[in-house]
Amino acid sequence: MSYVLSSERADALFSELKKQYRIFAPKRFKAQGRYSDTDIIRYAEAASLEEIVFDEKSDYPAKEVISPIQQALFFFTEDEYRASKGNTRPILLFARPCDINSQHIQAKIYAGNGGYVDMYYERMRETVKFVLMECPSSDDTCFCVSMGTNKTDDYAMAIRVDNDGSVKFKVCDEALKPFFSQSTVAEYEPKFVKENETKVTLPDIPNKEVLGKLKEHPMWKEYNGRCISCGACTIACSTCTCFTTKDIAYGDNPEVGERRRVTSSCQIDGFSTVAGGASYRNTAGDRMRFKMLHKFHDYKARFGDSHMCVGCGRCIHRCPEFITITNALNKMCNAVEEIKAEKGGAEK
Amino acid sequence: MNNPLQPQACEIISVKKQGGHEFTFRVKSDAKPLPGQFMQLSLPKIGECPISVSGYGEGWLEFTIRSVGEVTNIIFEKQPGDLLFLRGPYGKGWPIEGIKGKNVVVVSGGTGLAPVRELLNMCADEQGFSKSTTLICGFKDETGIVFSDDLDRWKTKFRTIYALDKDEKSGWRVGMVTKFIKEVDFKGLGDDYALIVVGPPIMMKYACQEALACGAKEENMWLSFERKMSCAIGKCGHCRIDETYVCLDGPVFPYKVAKNLVD
Numbered sequence: 337m338s339y340v341l342s343s344e345r346a347d348a349l350f351s352e353l354k355k356q357y358r359i360f361a362p363k364r365f366k367a368q369g370r371y372s373d374t375d376i377i378r379y380a381e382a383a384s385l386e387e388i389v390f391d392e393k394s395d396y397p398a399k400e401v402i403s404p405i406q407q408a409l410f411f412f413t414e415d416e417y418r419a420s421k422g423n424t425r426p427i428l429l430f431a432r433p434c435d436i437n438s439q440h441i442q443a444k445i446y447a448g449n450g451g452y453v454d455m456y457y458e459r460m461r462e463t464v465k466f467v468l469m470e471c472p473s474s475d476d477t478c479f480c481v482s483m484g485t486n487k488t489d490d491y492a493m494a495i496r497v498d499n500d501g502s503v504k505f506k507v508c509d510e511a512l513k514p515f516f517s518q519s520t521v522a523e524y525e526p527k528f529v530k531e532n533e534t535k536v537t538l539p540d541i542p543n544k545e546v547l548g549k550l551k552e553h554p555m556w557k558e559y560n561g562r563c564i565s566c567g568a569c570t571i572a573c574s575t576c577t578c579f580t581t582k583d584i585a586y587g588d589n590p591e592v593g594e595r596r597r598v599t600s601s602c603q604i605d606g607f608s609t610v611a612g613g614a615s616y617r618n619t620a621g622d623r624m625r626f627k628m629l630h631k632f633h634d635y636k637a638r639f640g641d642s643h644m645c646v647g648c649g650r651c652i653h654r655c656p657e658f659i660t661i662t663n664a665l666n667k668m669c670n671a672v673e674e675i676k677a678e679k680g681g682a683e684k
Numbered sequence: 685m686n687n688p689l690q691p692q693a694c695e696i697i698s699v700k701k702q703g704g705h706e707f708t709f710r711v712k713s714d715a716k717p718l719p720g721q722f723m724q725l726s727l728p729k730i731g732e733c734p735i736s737v738s739g740y741g742e743g744w745l746e747f748t749i750r751s752v753g754e755v756t757n758i759i760f761e762k763q764p765g766d767l768l769f770l771r772g773p774y775g776k777g778w779p780i781e782g783i784k785g786k787n788v789v790v791v792s793g794g795t796g797l798a799p800v801r802e803l804l805n806m807c808a809d810e811q812g813f814s815k816s817t818t819l820i821c822g823f824k825d826e827t828g829i830v831f832s833d834d835l836d837r838w839k840t841k842f843r844t845i846y847a848l849d850k851d852e853k854s855g856w857r858v859g860m861v862t863k864f865i866k867e868v869d870f871k872g873l874g875d876d877y878a879l880i881v882v883g884p885p886i887m888m889k890y891a892c893q894e895a896l897a898c899g900a901k902e903e904n905m906w907l908s909f910e911r912k913m914s915c916a917i918g919k920c921g922h923c924r925i926d927e928t929y930v931c932l933d934g935p936v937f938p939y940k941v942a943k944n945l946v947d
């Protein structure tokens with residue numbers, strides 16, 4: 337069922353919802369952006385509807401709510417590791433189709449890979465209901481249509497804020513319906529972006545032989561000079577899941593402390609270094625290759641259904657060196673075609 | 685909800701120094717690892733790392749830790765009765781069913797001996813487990829030697845070639861393990877053998893090359909990988925190579941799979 341609410345009524349509804357739910361949504365943080373005087377839009381708990389940024393894409397993804405940049409896993413003493421307590425209150429998470437689709441990807445890894453379910457991910461995910469934010473239009477870095485992630489039907493409620501301030505809702509989740517018992521019924525179906533300015537072609541890597549040649553292709557060397565291995569792209573990524581665990585002793589009593597999970601990045605030097613000192617992928621180009629192949633080959637090879645990129649374009653926004661994943665993808669496609677042509681030529 | 689990352693406190697039964705840098709801890713544990721599997725060891729304040737199980741029995745486990753850097757201080761403090769924290773076992777170990785009844789050839793470098801120790805014990809003690817056993821085992825120098833008691837015992841049970849990279853030692857040969865692989869007659873063993881290679885990455889690379897040059901067949905070879913691991917349950921991404929997770933799909937791989945795992 338769908339409804340339309342005036343802006344005052346929508347505010348009142350928000351207050352009612354807040355009594356039962358914690359509401360997380362993209363919010364604007366003034367002058368915290370990359371350049372002076374630029375803002376940053378990231379996820380935080382929203383106190384009112386007004387705080388939520390609807391007209392621009394957030395710089396950081398919704399995953400920050402479900403798989404936060406850092407969290408305590410355990411508290412330790414000399415004789416035990418005690419698991420941290422997680423969030424128990426239900427959450428409404430305002431998210432766009434790319435962010436919702438990215439959770440299907442994160443879940444494949446966190447809640448499935450190897451038959452192990454990560455408790456920290458799962459217990460948080462279980463408290464979350466999605467509120468689909470309709471995209472008014474896409475920006476110049478979005479390529480969700482090419483990735484097939486522009487649509488979703490996985491939401492508890494969908495929302496559109498119209499120019500006159502009135503707010504439309506489509507409510508699917510039974511538990512949310514009572515909040516609308518006094519509201520005006522309306523015709524509303526969320527719309528999805530149908531075309532992006534930016535389009536990509538996905539590489540078709542047919543076998544291990546082509547994969548092997550692609551790994552050795554000179555295209556990756558370009559990134560040795562350009563990428564500074566800061567990891568900003570993977571932090572901003574809607575789907576990246578990698579983390580490291582650290583034990584941190586408390587200053588006032590070094591025998592107790594916490595085991596913390598901290599987001600990590602395959603783009604950073606040392607990501608693969610073992611205790612004995614051996615390391616792999618020692619150049620920025622090697623690491624870029626590792627990231628690109630995970631996004632557009634390896635993930636799909638393991639899990640089968642989709643690539644590990646939802647085309648949100650956040651990595652493009654965040655890269656201080658103006659490296660774009662869309663260009664890298666084009667180069668990768670060209671390299672694959674080149675390899676296939678060579679091979680075909682050699683076989684003749 | 686079950687928490688697969690939960691470490692279990694295990695009481696230390698004994699601590700034994702092995703050679704110059706290594707310590708073998710025996711702890712109380714009911715975990716039942718298979719040869720070649722690994723566990724995650726937690727040292728509070730230091731963190732967690734993967735560790736091969738170098739021995740096990742009813743109610744206990746053993747693992748051997750190199751005391752370097754940060755870990756050293758913590759390890760020196762640990763006494764029998766103190767606690768260590770473990771979770772696991774994880775990963776895929778040696779393909780016991782595929783090895784059973786065959787001629788077993790093990791080539792190990794340094795502490796690479798730890799993950800094959802129980803397998804070698806099976807070869808030594810279980811009647812008929814292997815048709816024949818050959819161990820080529822090398823260390824950098826005398827202080828690097830681990831499991832000397834086992835080395836002495838195995839010498840009496842099957843064919844052994846022990847070597848130090850450069851130093852002389854009575855009863856030991858001089859040179860890298862790679863040098864002695866040609867003394868194994870792979871052709872003579874027919875197709876009926878399993879070749880197991882464990883050690884540092886470089887050593888495994890050259891040992892495999894040499895074995896292939898000596899006529900060993902790819903499909904009869906296995907290796908064990910060492911990779912950085914944070915979670916051991918396929919979540920953290922550290923151990924991944926292409927679509928393979930070493931923590932889940934390894935650490936033991938058939939050579940045919942391992943040869944494509946390059947990065």
Ligand code: SF4
Pocket residue numbers: 569572573574575576631644645646647648649650651652661
């Ligand atoms: S790789 Fe870039 S475009 Fe793709 S999901 Fe991650 S941040 Fe978005």
Ligand code: SF4
Pocket residue numbers: 562563564565566567568569570603654655656657658659
């Ligand atoms: S691609 Fe850009 S954001 Fe990503 S690690 Fe390299 S420099 Fe940093």
Ligand code: FES
Pocket residue numbers: 912913914915916917918919920921922923924929930931932
């Ligand atoms: S060790 Fe974390 S994914 Fe393998």
